[in-house]
Amino acid sequence: MKISITSPTRVDLAGGTLDCWPLFLLLPRRRCQTVNLSIDINTNVELVPGKDSVVHVAISDYNYSKTFNNLDELLQCNDKALVLIKEHVAFWMPQTGFTLTTQSQSPVGGGLGGSSSLSISLLKAFSKWQERPLEINKLVYLAHNIEARVLQTPTGTQDYFPAAEPGLHIIDYSVEGPESEILKPDATYLQERMVLVYTGVPHHSGINNWQVIKESIARNQNTLSALEEVADIADQVAQVCRQGQWNELAPLFEREFQARVRLSAGFSSPEIEQLRGHVLQAGAKAVKICGAGGGGCVMIWTEPDRRSEVLQACQKNNFQVLDAKPVVRPQE
Structure with a gap:
């Protein structure tokens, strides 16, 4: 079985920064909005489950490729290129090894939500393998918390919605959390x-x-x-x-x-x-x-x-x- 996932990045049209908790709660208004449009600068993940404990990771953007005897060996590796992937693997803790290949078309630090899109691609791939479907708000919640662990700083959530489902997203932020309205413009x-x-x-x-x-x-x-x-x-x-x-x-x-x-x-x-x-x-x-x-x-x-x-x-x-x-x- 080979699982292939492609997710778009995004252009934020308005409201960015307001998606960072607790900023949308600190203004007199009861709710804030952000507007984001999915674009075809994609992230790609290919996941092939293994039959033994061996884990192979290839990260195209960094020309990085490494094989580990087991999951623990991967999680203990301090290679900087693995930081995001290790957090995702630690969440899923699969029972067998696998081959994972990732690729991002976004420039590093491009402001297009490239790492957020990659997180969505990783979550979709592992959830398919583990047969644990995730609806969009759960995908966003997990991706946002995993990236906060990686970055060691508060993160917003607007980037994940247009990666999880293509379209023009108007995301509403209130005490109930984020909810996205998806438009399909020309x-x-x-x-x-x-x-x-x-x-x-x-x-x-x-x-x-x-x-x-x-x-x-x-x-x-x-x-x-x-x-x-x-x-x-x-x-x-x-x-x-x-x-x-x-x-x-x-x-x-x-x-x-x-x-x-x-x-x-x-x-x-x-x-x-x-x-x-x-x-x-x-x-x-x-x-x-x-x-x-x-x-x-x-x-x-x-x-x-x-x-x-x-x-x-x-x-x-x-x-x-x-x-x-x-x-x-x-x-x-």
């Missing part, structure tokens, strides 16, 4: 207007988010005010998405950029500012920083008739344009 329309670019500098989501959490708990009024602005913009983006009024996104992306810079000085970077200047001059409508910022990927929003100029501006200034398309239906 993927071609969005693809014609989205350009995804890697800045060349990895980001570190845990650092920026943890700083915001600490300042919010300390009741820093500038931080709380910026968070409230981010939440208000996310509500408007969610409404735009529900109504399909896509031409209203650009000014909301610009407002969110300003609110996020207020929230964390590390949200932007010299590379992001340089890219932003070039593409806006080329006719782009807006720039949306992916994830917690500070580097990683940027989504450029442009009208189709200016797309070629925007692409040329990116390439001329040595920014890597990623081949990314929205995913609103299960992938083959």
Whole structure:
């Protein structure tokens, strides 16, 4: 038996950081929303159950390959490349060995939720092998807690939903926890207007988010005010998405950029500012920083008739344009 799982990553359109507990509980409002779109920069997991105790792990992104005599030997190995995989294996504790191969198309530190997508792929693969089906909220809950153990810092949950089920997710956060509403918009329309670019500098989501959490708990009024602005913009983006009024996104992306810079000085970077200047001059409508910022990927929003100029501006200034398309239906 060979189990193959593919999961998308995501572009966050609005509300990121609010998905980190307890931030969505610290504002006067009763609920917050985040908006995320699945994209076809995928993670892939192949799991082949064994007949003995031998475990073989291959991680394509790191050119890593190693064989272990048994599960304990794997769990005691301190190789950095194994940190995430070991936490998943420790949760499942299978009774036999296996061969596990993983691959991620996302740049490391890209801000696209690559490690979150990989966690979903791993959970789906092992749950299929162990015949323990997991519904979407359970998948998200497990993945989020496993990654918190790996990162040793609080983590959000928005990245896992678009990895677990393709679509445009409007995720509602309240005292009841997260609940996702999944829209299936016109993927071609969005693809014609989205350009995804890697800045060349990895980001570190845990650092920026943890700083915001600490300042919010300390009741820093500038931080709380910026968070409230981010939440208000996310509500408007969610409404735009529900109504399909896509031409209203650009000014909301610009407002969110300003609110996020207020929230964390590390949200932007010299590379992001340089890219932003070039593409806006080329006719782009807006720039949306992916994830917690500070580097990683940027989504450029442009009208189709200016797309070629925007692409040329990116390439001329040595920014890597990623081949990314929205995913609103299960992938083959």
